[in-house]
Amino acid sequence: MAACETWRLRPGQTLQYRQWDGECVLYNDLSGDTHLLGDGAIELLLALRRAPATRGALAAILQAGFDIDAAALDHETDLLLRDLAHLNLIDTLAC
């Protein structure tokens, strides 16, 4: 994924969720499914609810909020974004 790629919360997602003891349970408005997410995932979703953001900016949020090794940061960010996109929670903006 390119660092300049811009991500957004998919239109229609309202982020109904609860965080309990380091786990997040989130309702997916588009699929009707309920997901169990980690803290990193909900941090990214909340950031994208405020405004679309580049992959680089999202990686910075993860680095600031969680103790992620710099060498693994790109990989972890890509994995998280791919998983959230797979769940139809986020997508990329057209360039």
Add this chain to the structure above:
Amino acid sequence: MLTVASLSRTQLEARLSSAGLLVQTGAFVSRIHSPLRQVADGIDTLYGDYPLHDGDAFADFHVGLRHPGGMRRWYKPQVNFDLDGQLPFEPLPQAHAFPMLEWGLNWCISTRAHAYLMIHAAVVERGGCAAILPAPPGSGKSTLCAALVNRGWRLLSDELALFRPADGVLVPVPRPVSLKNRSIDVIRDYVADAVFSVPVSNTTKGTVAHLKAPSASVARAHETARPAWIVFPRYEAGAATSLTPIPRASAFFRVADNAFNYSHMGGRGFQTLAAAIDGCASYDFRYSALDEAMAVFAALEPPR
């Protein structure tokens, strides 16, 4: 309001055989038609405390238990359950008519009452706080529920936890408690004055009998309760009694797994269940001795 007990046996049978018996169980009124002695026997034994409505009153469910036509009336007679004239199930032996009525009424609620978030769970209450016991068949849920409601807890339901989305409270639907196989004798021994329907053998669940709901629970069927504890019971012969806290996220998914209509309700179901999980302490509960189980429940502290 008059109760079913105000009818003589002759009057009860006449209503069942003609315009129907309109009986209120918590939030629901059912109009029951049946010419069968087994149905009249079960209602006569277990439904005396329930409010009775006039023949022209509104009913949520119009159900019948009747013979299929033809030769089966005479040879190994059977019974059909109908809702508004439709037959949702295969016929059963006539001797199974009363359990079929109970199962059918549960089915009516669980497939239609979508104003509520409905969970397959027993619900009992003490001091305004409700314990919800979600569990699959065979977990000892109904045995535990039957014991609790005869040791100071109020019965809201043996089968259906009905969460009202507007305020998150539990709406009672206190009906007879369904017990099967060895549990029937366990509760007969545990509850000195237990009133049971006639046990019916060779059902799909084995031998089944229904325990009369406590009169006080039926009289308070209009009183909602606040969810306070979610307890997943598990009977294991010889097991030591244990109550183990479980994380809220895990409790959320396990309750949802036992829901009849969580997916159907969409975001409203999520909000209703999430609010319940917020307000409850959740546990796994393993037991084998009812007295020890009663002591554990008596010691439950309302969550802050």
